[in-house]
Amino acid sequence: MKFRPFRLSLLSLSLLIPAALCAVILFLLIYSAPAIGFNGLGFVTGVTWNLGNLYGDPVTARGFTVPAGADYGILVFVTGTLVSSFLAILIALPLSVGAAIFLAEAVPPRLRPVLSLLVELVAVVPSVVFGLWGIAVLIPLIGHYVSPSGNGYGLLSSSIVLALMITPIIATTLLDALMRVPKENRESAFGLGATHFEVVTKAMMPMVRTTLIGGVVLALGRALGETMAVAMVSGGALNILPTSLFSPISTIASFILTQLDSAQSDPTNMAVRSLAEIALALFIITLGVNTGAKLLTSGALNVRKRQS
Amino acid sequence: MKLSNMLRRATALRSGVAALALAAATVAVAGPAHAATTLVETGSSLLYPLFNLWVPAFTASHPGVQITTTSTGSGAGIAQSIKGLVQIGASDAYMADALVHHNPNMLNVPLAISSQAINYNLPGLGNAHIKLSGPILAGIYSGKITMWNAPAIRAANPGVNLPAHKIIPIHRVDGSGDTFLFTQYLSRSTPSWAHSVAYGTTVSWPAVEGGIGANGNSGMVSAAAANPYSVAYIGVSYAAAAAKAGLGVAALKNAEGQYVLPNAETVGAAAASVVTVTPPDERISMIFAHGKNAYPIANYEYAIVNAKQADATTAASLRTFLNWAVTDGNAPQFLDQVHFLPLPDAIKTLSKTQIAKIK
Amino acid sequence: MSASANLKPVTRPARSLHELRRTIISQIGWIACGLALLCVIGPLVDIVGVVAYHGLAAFSGKLFTATSNGVAGGLLNAIEGTFVVSLFGMLIAVPVGIGTGIYLSEYGSNRIGAVIRFLADVLTGTPSIVLGYFSYIVFVTSLGWGFSLLAAAITLAILIVPYLARITEMALRQVPVAMREAAFALGATEPTVVFKVVLPGAASGVVTGALLALAISVGETAPLIYTAGWSNFLWNGHFMNEPVGYLTYVIWTFIEQPNAQSHALAFAAAFLVMLVVLAINIGVRLILRRNTRIA
Numbered sequence: 034m035k036f037r038p039f040r041l042s043l044l045s046l047s048l049l050i051p052a053a054l055c056a057v058i059l060f061l062l063i064y065s066a067p068a069i070g071f072n073g074l075g076f077v078t079g080v081t082w083n084l085g086n087l088y089g090d091p092v093t094a095r096g097f098t099v100p101a102g103a104d105y106g107i108l109v110f111v112t113g114t115l116v117s118s119f120l121a122i123l124i125a126l127p128l129s130v131g132a133a134i135f136l137a138e139a140v141p142p143r144l145r146p147v148l149s150l151l152v153e154l155v156a157v158v159p160s161v162v163f164g165l166w167g168i169a170v171l172i173p174l175i176g177h178y179v180s181p182s183g184n185g186y187g188l189l190s191s192s193i194v195l196a197l198m199i200t201p202i203i204a205t206t207l208l209d210a211l212m213r214v215p216k217e218n219r220e221s222a223f224g225l226g227a228t229h230f231e232v233v234t235k236a237m238m239p240m241v242r243t244t245l246i247g248g249v250v251l252a253l254g255r256a257l258g259e260t261m262a263v264a265m266v267s268g269g270a271l272n273i274l275p276t277s278l279f280s281p282i283s284t285i286a287s288f289i290l291t292q293l294d295s296a297q298s299d300p301t302n303m304a305v306r307s308l309a310e311i312a313l314a315l316f317i318i319t320l321g322v323n324t325g326a327k328l329l330t331s332g333a334l335n336v337r338k339r340q341s
Numbered sequence: 342m343k344l345s346n347m348l349r350r351a352t353a354l355r356s357g358v359a360a361l362a363l364a365a366a367t368v369a370v371a372g373p374a375h376a377a378t379t380l381v382e383t384g385s386s387l388l389y390p391l392f393n394l395w396v397p398a399f400t401a402s403h404p405g406v407q408i409t410t411t412s413t414g415s416g417a418g419i420a421q422s423i424k425g426l427v428q429i430g431a432s433d434a435y436m437a438d439a440l441v442h443h444n445p446n447m448l449n450v451p452l453a454i455s456s457q458a459i460n461y462n463l464p465g466l467g468n469a470h471i472k473l474s475g476p477i478l479a480g481i482y483s484g485k486i487t488m489w490n491a492p493a494i495r496a497a498n499p500g501v502n503l504p505a506h507k508i509i510p511i512h513r514v515d516g517s518g519d520t521f522l523f524t525q526y527l528s529r530s531t532p533s534w535a536h537s538v539a540y541g542t543t544v545s546w547p548a549v550e551g552g553i554g555a556n557g558n559s560g561m562v563s564a565a566a567a568n569p570y571s572v573a574y575i576g577v578s579y580a581a582a583a584a585k586a587g588l589g590v591a592a593l594k595n596a597e598g599q600y601v602l603p604n605a606e607t608v609g610a611a612a613a614s615v616v617t618v619t620p621p622d623e624r625i626s627m628i629f630a631h632g633k634n635a636y637p638i639a640n641y642e643y644a645i646v647n648a649k650q651a652d653a654t655t656a657a658s659l660r661t662f663l664n665w666a667v668t669d670g671n672a673p674q675f676l677d678q679v680h681f682l683p684l685p686d687a688i689k690t691l692s693k694t695q696i697a698k699i700k
Numbered sequence: 701m702s703a704s705a706n707l708k709p710v711t712r713p714a715r716s717l718h719e720l721r722r723t724i725i726s727q728i729g730w731i732a733c734g735l736a737l738l739c740v741i742g743p744l745v746d747i748v749g750v751v752a753y754h755g756l757a758a759f760s761g762k763l764f765t766a767t768s769n770g771v772a773g774g775l776l777n778a779i780e781g782t783f784v785v786s787l788f789g790m791l792i793a794v795p796v797g798i799g800t801g802i803y804l805s806e807y808g809s810n811r812i813g814a815v816i817r818f819l820a821d822v823l824t825g826t827p828s829i830v831l832g833y834f835s836y837i838v839f840v841t842s843l844g845w846g847f848s849l850l851a852a853a854i855t856l857a858i859l860i861v862p863y864l865a866r867i868t869e870m871a872l873r874q875v876p877v878a879m880r881e882a883a884f885a886l887g888a889t890e891p892t893v894v895f896k897v898v899l900p901g902a903a904s905g906v907v908t909g910a911l912l913a914l915a916i917s918v919g920e921t922a923p924l925i926y927t928a929g930w931s932n933f934l935w936n937g938h939f940m941n942e943p944v945g946y947l948t949y950v951i952w953t954f955i956e957q958p959n960a961q962s963h964a965l966a967f968a969a970a971f972l973v974m975l976v977v978l979a980i981n982i983g984v985r986l987i988l989r990r991n992t993r994i995a
Contacts, residue, residue, distance in 0.1 A: 039890045040807050046799030047808075050865065051819045054709070057826070057834045064837065083545035088437045100439075100538075128602055139730055150985055155744045157981045159919030160950045161801045162970050166747045167742025168955055176567060180549065182509070184568050197743050202844075204740060230726035258827030260922045261952065269514040269554035272546055281553060286829045290922060291556065293833065295516025295543040297420030300439040306838070312830045323825035379933065381847075381943060393770030409932040409943065410770050412953075426846050426929070559958045582958040651941070 065309035071097040071137035072105050072307060077314075079106015081272045084296070091301050098301045105307040107314070112274055113282035114315075117188060117263065118256040121195035122249060128196070130238075130245070136204075137211040138233050149208060156201035164265030167194045172266060180279045185266035189278040194262045199252035204246030206330075210241040236293065247330030254322040258315065260286040284338050285315045375602045377404070378658040383411045384431035385518045386558040386667015387455060387576030388642045391679045392431065395670050399662060403697075406658045412557055416516015416542040421647045423447060427621065428659055432647035433457075433518025433576070434542055435624035446648045448695045449624050451641035452666050454612050454682040456603045457522050458580060459638075460588040462565050463504065466590040470602060472497045473572075474532025474594035474642060475629070475637070480511045481572060482527070483534070484549040497594075507551060507569035511564050514554035516542045518640075519561075522628060523574040526638050529629040530594075534547050562586055577603055578679035595637040596629050607636035608682055616685050623691055641688075642681070648698045663696045748974065755971025758964035761804050770947070771954065774960040781874050781945035782973075784935050785928060786917040788849060789856030794910060797861045801868025801906075802894055808869070817869075818860035830923040831855055836926035847929025847943035855923040858915040867912065869906020872898055886966055904991055908984050915980040919973055921948040947973050 069076075071094075085100030094102045136149055161201075167190060175193075176185030214237045222236035223229075241254060268281025275282050289308055298303035382392055389412040396408045403588065413421075415432035422430025423444050435449045477493050480486035486493060490503040513520045524540035538544050546552065553571070555564040558579045564584035565573040575583055580590075593598040601607045611630040615652055619625050629637045644663060650656040671683040715723075766774030800820070804813050832855060839851040875898050883897045899906065929943025930953075936942060952970035954962040 040803070043799050043803040043807070043814070046796050047803040047816050047865075049796050049798060050816060050823060050861060052859075054819050054823050054826075056829065057858075058840075060834055060838060061830075081545050081549070084541070086539045087439075087541040089439075089539070090886070091439055102545075106547075116815050128527065128736045128739050131733035132740045135730070135733035135737045136966060139733065146989060148737070150850065151741045151744060153985065154738075154981060155740065156979065157915060157919075157977055158744065158747060158920070159948065159973060159977060161919070161921045161948050162383050162747065162751065162974060165955055165966065165970050166743075166750060168870075170746065170750055182568070184509075184553065186553070186564075200740050228722060228726040230729040231722065234729065254825055258825070258829075260827060260829045265952070265955075269556065271514060271554055273548035273550075273552065276550070286827050286922075289829050289833060290925070291514060293836065293926060294417035294420060297424075298416040298437075298440075298516050298542050300437070300443050308833065309837070312833050315827055316830050319821060319825050323822070327821065379931070379936065379942065381929070381931070397769060407933050409930065411930050424841050425844070426840065496841075497730065557956060559956050562958050563956070586958075 058316070061309055061313040065306055065313050066098060068105070068306035068310045071095055071099065071303060072310065076105060076107060076307075076310065077111065078108055080108050080110070081106050082272060082292075083272075084299055087298050087300075095128075095307055097303065099303045100299060100301060101300060103188060103299075103303060105287075105304070105310075107285070109270060109272065109274055110283050110285045110288045111314075113188075113191075113267070113270065114257055114284040114286070115316075117191045117195055117267075117282060117284060118253055120188070120192035121199060121256050122253055124192060124196035125200045125203060125252065126249065129207060129248075133201070133204045133207035133211060134233050134238075136208050138229065149205070152201050152204050153168070154201075155197065160198070160259060160261040162191075163194055163198060163262040167262060167266040175279075184268070184279060184281075186266055187279045187281045188267075188275050189238075190234045190266040191263050191282060191284070195256045195259060198259065198262065199256050202252040202255060203245070203248045203271075206251070207241065207245050207290060210244040211237060214240055214329055243329060247326050248328055250322060250326035254319050254326055257322060258286055258319045259284075260290055263287045264290050285311055297323065331340075343551055369567060377407050378654050380406060380408045380429060380655070380658060380662065381411075381427040382429040382431055382644075383413050383421055383427045384429075384645070385415040385433050385642070386412040387415075387433050387457070387519055387578055388452075389558075390429040390578045391453065391642075391675060391681060394667060395678055396677045397619075398618060398666055398675070399670070403661060406662060408662065412559075414513070414515035414542070414557065415518030415521065418518075419542070419645050420516070422554075422647060425647065425651070426523065428646065428650065428655060429601045429663075431700055432645050433640050433645045434521035435626075435643055436543075436645065437642070441622075441624075445483050448646050448648050448698060450646060450663060450667075450692050450695050451623050452644050452663070452692070453642045453671060453676060453684060454608065454639065455642050455679075456577045456608045456611075456636055456639040457519055458583070459572065459591040459593060460562075460565055460575045460583045461591060462569050462586075462588055464499070464569055465588050466503075469501060470590060470592045471501065471503075472594070472600045473591045474600075475527055475534075478523075478572075479527045479531040479534040481508050482512065482549065482552075483538070483547040496534075497600075502572065506570045509551050509553060510549055511553045511555055511561060511568070511571050511573040511677050512546050513556070513561065513574075515556050517557075518542060519558065519574055519576050520544060522638050522640055523627040524527060525626060526593075530596075530637070562588070578681065580680055593637050595634075595635050597633045598629050599633055601634060601636050603636050603638075603680075605682060607634055608639045611635040611637070611639035612682060612685065613625060616687055619688060619691060621691060621694070623688070646699060648700065650699060653700070660696055660699050663699075664693060667692050667696075719769065748978075751967060751970045751974055754964070754967035755969075758968040763965075763968055767848065767934065768965065770932070771957045772965070773932075773961060775787075775947065775950065775965060775972070777932060777945040778947045778950050778969060779972065780934050781928070781931070782918055782947045785849065785852050785924065785944055785946055786914060787854035789860065789917050790910070790914060792853055792857035793861045793864055793913060796857070797864025797909070797913070798868050800861070800865035800904060801909075802899070804865065804869040805872035806898070806967060820865050823858070823862040824866075828859060828920060829857055832923040832926045835923065840927055846941040847927065847944065848938075848940040849928070849935065849944050850939040852924050852928035852944060856917050856920065857925050859920065859923055860916055863916065864909050864913050867909030868902075868906050871902040871909065874905065875901040878972065908988065911980050911984050915977045917949050918947065920953055925949065925952070948952070 083104040107112030172185035222232040264287035270281040270283045392410045418430035418432045422426045528535035528540045555561045561573045610632045611627045614630040615627045767777040835855040883893045931943045931945045947969040954966040
């Protein structure tokens with residue numbers, strides 16, 4: 034093989050991405066190994082996150098040096114993450130589908146670029162600004178009018194904020210797909226006497242179903258990893274599973290963010306390593322969801338080719 | 342099209358050069374203008390308001406030192422000071438024995454005496470100074486006492502019209518010196534709490550239906566203000582904010598069975614009980630102190646510093662600031678605004694001895 | 701239910717009950733979709749409105765000339781800090797990202813290219829707090845850099861390189877193969893083809909990618925909290941052991957303080973961040989539309 038210095042230098046730059054990713058994964062695996070050993074399976078099923086007696090002397094438990102009474106369980110955070118994300122999808126899906134349909138079919142072509150630009154812009158608002166708006170507008174609204182206890186922080190606010198953040202992802206994916214549906218399908222449906230709405234819902238939507246699912250899964254991946262906005266409106270629950278829409282929750286990402294400092298008060302460092310284990314778990318979950326989304330959206334292309 | 346491409350490239354090139362020039366100018370301006378020493382302080386939200394009063398006054402008379410203050414909670418203050426990320430870790434809690442063994446160079450230097458109030462949000466009872474005790478609060482925070490008109494609370498407050506409403510206990514979620522003080526009060530007054538939850542800057546709070554977690558003392562004030570029928574432990578430097586939010590201050594039962602409010606007299610009495618027995622490393626608690634008039638939740642406010650600093654200039658600036666803090670900084674013009682008490686002279690001497698160790 | 705089962709051919713203007721029901725359902729459907737669009741765009745308008753209203757109310761000369769002091773003061777240190785952190789993050793990310801994009805588009809139609817593309821997508825999907833945690837443990841504490849510009853810039857760079865790479869690759873692929881072949885036919889070497897023919901042809905796409913990456917850097921918080929720390933002063937030129945302030949920190953912490961000046965600063969910072977982010981994103985999309993229309 035010819036020695037091409039230009040290509041090799043470009044290749045070495047490109048390999049920095051895999052290198053960085055491998056560094057992160059290896060670090061998480063190696064750093065959390067003692068925690069994985071100590072926590073075992075009880076990690077995922079335990080409800081209490083207990084750093085143990087930080088002002089007593091460390092003891093040896095299960096072969097590791099930890100503070101007395103240390104017991105790390107992340108069920109609260111996993112539950113908070115999954116429930117808030119699924120609730121967000123539940124809210125976002127009808128909104129995105131309706132918005133995309135309206136933009137694709139009902140909006141005059143001159144207005145479409147402006148309105149679709151506005152939808153795309155929702156996706157670029159920084160997460161922390163969503164959190165600020167949540168604190169300033171959403172929490173008082175929910176606290177005064179909706180919540181029975183007057184407390185606006187919690188599952189509902191987190192889900193609403195997440196829903197607003199992921200709606201543009203689903204909507205733009207779906208809009209793009211709807212615009213690409215072949216003209217023949219639309220026109221033949223009209224020819225059969227369908228109303229405009231029926232053309233869209235019964236002739237066009239089934240064709241873009243796979244892409245829609247791909248968009249939803251992509252949005253789910255985004256919601257699972259969301260940190261700042263949720264940290265600001267979720268209420269920071271510890272050791273208690275959510276029981277209602279207004280219960281405070283904690284998600285994995287917001288938990289890592291808020292607890293990294295206090296985990297360092299543990300002189301044995303087991304708490305920080307357990308946080309690494311949680312980060313690893315979050316990484317694996319988002320990796321799985323995003324890979325699934327990619328498979329679905331690229332698979333959709335094949336479906337369309339076969340149909341046309 | 343080629344012309345527009347060239348134009349676009351030209352404008353892109355021009356803006357790129359402009360950006361680089363601006364960057365170079367920023368670095369040039371920023372660089373030499375700051376040959377001063379920078380000190381970074383982080384930690385206790387209870388001590389934060391006082392630091393924000395100290396820094397402008399200190400910098401006015403010592404322009405060569407720049408001090409950044411942040412409020413992250415005492416747990417972070419201790420941890421980051423140990424790791425060398427900051428020079429001053431502000432903390433309401435002294436370091437644990439295990440941490441001291443691992444890090445023998447760390448100093449716990451008291452800078453002032455502070456206290457913590459138990460605030461509650463009961464409509465109409467804001468000025469009533471409800472009487473609460475360690476066992477009652479332990480019951481509330483462990484979920485055993487759920488209603489404001491529970492028998493234990495009614496027994497302590499005869500004649501007060503307590504509402505038949507669920508109590509909402511608010512706790513800190515960050516590594517907090519206030520949590521340390523509060524849980525130490527509960528541990529020393531209630532054996533069942535000492536054996537189950539114990540104390541620390543982070544504890545595993547028992548699951549209580551409706552319990553709320555807040556970040557920082559400011560978060561505690563906001564959460565208590567937003568939730569009627571809540572109870573929260575808030576540092577006394579936020580007393581003004583708490584009062585403005587309509588929160589009441591509870592009278593707490595001390596070790597002698599008296600119900601006292603936090604003020605200069607009662608906090609002073611608590612401090613007086615430990616002044617003579619404060620060890621040279623100054624790690625001592627005055628929680629649940631003995632004394633008929635002693636307020637049960639009072640403490641030394643610590644600066645957690647590493648005796649071995651990165652370089653001599655930083656060490657010198659640190660010594661200057663800390664010495665200033667325990668002398669000029671302990672003046673009423675600063676401490677009165679946050680309702681703290683000055684250090685007794687004996688403690689000032691001990692602190693100065695520790696500060697001299699910083700190299 | 702197949703698409704044709706419910707579609708009855710309309711042969712006469714007279715309407716049966718069934719057709720009336722279908723018409724009503726369709727109208728309700730359109731109204732619902734219109735409301736959905738309103739629900740999607742409405743919050744954006746509200747966010748921009750609220751941030752602009754409170755942010756502009758906090759504007760004063762002091763905002764841009766004074767540094768923050770505890771919980772009050774100005775935003776000069778935060779503005780400069782955001783600028784410096786983004787600048788150095790981009791300085792690291794742009795060569796790596798564009799180099800990767802060039803490789804992927806020109807020489808990346810093989811398995812290595814596919815792997816790099818997949819891993820770049822994985823990196824975009826990684827939660828930013830995981831990267832922040834990694835940088836904190838590895839750079840800030842283990843390597844002893846402390847809160848520093850270098851740690852913050854590297855973390856930001858890791859975050860934005862995959863976006864730069866993919867956008868650059870897509871832009872370069874738009875350049876017709878014929879242009880490359882013509883250049884090769886004239887005897888140009890590979891570097892010449894790339895830098896003098898392909899890149900200039902895709903210049904607007906590449907600059908777009910860089911600007912979008914900049915918009916992401918300006919709005920990021922989680923990766924900076926544990927790497928940049930916070931400083932009440934302007935950056936003093938140290939890359940290590942010197943924390944740096946940034947605007948999103950102000951938004952995240954100052955809103956939690958119980959006084960009005962801090963809230964005002966938080967909104968002012970949010971306004972500035974939104975201004976930059978929206979300006980970049982709107983500008984980029986407008987230029988892209990103009991380009992696709994011309995081309």
